[in-house]
Amino acid sequence: MxxxxxxxxxxxxxxxxxxxxxxxxxxxxDSRTAAAPSKTKAQAxxxxxxxxxxEPEPKIPGMxxxxxxxxxxxxxxxxxxxxxxxxxxxxxxxxxxxxxxxARWPVRYQPAAERMVLNPSTDGKSLVGVRTVxxxxxxxxxxxxxxxxxxxxxxxxxxxxDFRG
Numbered sequence: 333m334x335x336x337x338x339x340x341x342x343x344x345x346x347x348x349x350x351x352x353x354x355x356x357x358x359x360x361x362d363s364r365t366a367a368a369p370s371k372t373k374a375q376a377x378x379x380x381x382x383x384x385x386x387e388p389e390p391k392i393p394g395m396x397x398x399x400x401x402x403x404x405x406x407x408x409x410x411x412x413x414x415x416x417x418x419x420x421x422x423x424x425x426x427x428x429x430x431x432x433x434x435a436r437w438p439v440r441y442q443p444a445a446e447r448m449v450l451n452p453s454t455d456g457k458s459l460v461g462v463r464t465v466x467x468x469x470x471x472x473x474x475x476x477x478x479x480x481x482x483x484x485x486x487x488x489x490x491x492x493x494d495f496r497g
Contacts, residue, residue: 390423394497400489409469409497413461416450416475425457430477430488433459437471437495469497 394408394415403426406417416433420426433450446466450459473495478485 392419392423393417395493395495397491397493405491407473407475407493407495409465410460412464414448414450414465415453415458415460417458427456428452428459429479430459431479431481431485433478434476435461436474439466439471441466465497469495471495 392404392406394406394410394417397405397407399405402421404419404421404423406415406419408415408417414435416428418426418428432452435448435450436445438445448461448463448465450461452458453460473491473493475491475493476487477489479488480486
């Protein structure tokens with residue numbers, strides 16, 4: 333039988349890789365090789381929560397918009413349509429303080445911009461649209477928050493947003 337140099341080199345490489353993988357997975361802190369450390373008194377007692385430590389700031393789903401009158405808005409596309417949620421200054425959900433909202437954004441598939449009215453949801457903490465927002469969801473969005481009924485509705489707040497949903 334003749335010795336094939338390429339086959340021999342491949343075998344040596346395979347053995348070297350196997351040995352290096354075994355060396356990487358076995359460490360000195362491995363429970364099979366190291367003795368278990370003894371617990372000290374400080375480690376035995378559970379740590380007390382620091383009263384000065386703050387809770388992590390709540391995350392608002394979707395795009396966060398800081399309101400001009402205080403608080404935040406969360407704008408997202410949920411189930412294919414816009415959902416506008418309302419939050420206080422501590423980013424906790426609150427009831428919508430406007431009657432409805434209007435949204436307008438330019439699209440490429442027609443010359444006129446798309447428009448949608450966002451009405452109160454069943455939970456009262458958000459305003460939702462009734463039509464599907466077609467992709468791509470990257471556009472300049474003109475959002476108006478209105479209070480009042482019918483012809484007497486007045487714009488309370490207006491925002492121009494670079495929406496990326």
